[in-house]
Amino acid sequence: MLNTPTRVLLVEDDNRIAGPLTEGLGRYGFAVERVGTGAGALAAAPADLVLLDLGLPDMDGIDVCRELRGAGPVPVIMLTARAGESDRVVGLELGADDYLAKPFSLRELVARIRAVLRRAYAEPVQATAPVTGAVQQLGALTVDRRTRQVRLHGRAVSLSPKEFDLLALLAEDPGAVYSRQQILDQVWEPHYFGPTKTLDVHVAAVRRKLGDPAVIETIRRVGFRLMYGSPGAEV
């Protein structure tokens, strides 16, 4: 499906946001249909991905998300001015694939869109696997890609979306070395050329939250690898 322009349905009532977003996403090659109401979203043609503002004039975005989800498996990224943690939890529990608090950069949004599309369409085996197939056990570490939760010795570890994506990527092949560019391409966006320091910051955060610096090994001048569950690992 990704050979044709990706159809993005933008549900946003604020013209000052919708205008630049439609134009900007168009420059990235997305075909954007914009509607300004929840009713418009539910009546729109099927899209490959929905960008959904939570604060709409006619309906709560949460209800729109629920109805969209009831109609089909389209991936949804919620956009909202409510940056509270509880909204985030509610959004993800309702099946939104990601969540972006305003203000956000176009670059950040495009990175999230690509990541969500990759998860939704480029990995059909994972997408259709039974729920248990999404849970990966690596020694004491559990990675649940469906709920995006990580547990260590049964204890929940709270990771940011990027931290989770980073850990989930390394966990795809425990013990294998992922180059810095590979990680930036997949967790951030293809051909990422921003400051790569951001990668080190996220690696440090994952190590700290897992309480073990050895969990992610730094391969100097190359990249990183996950030590949990890798051959010979004792954890």
Ligand code: CA
């Ligand atoms: Ca709004």
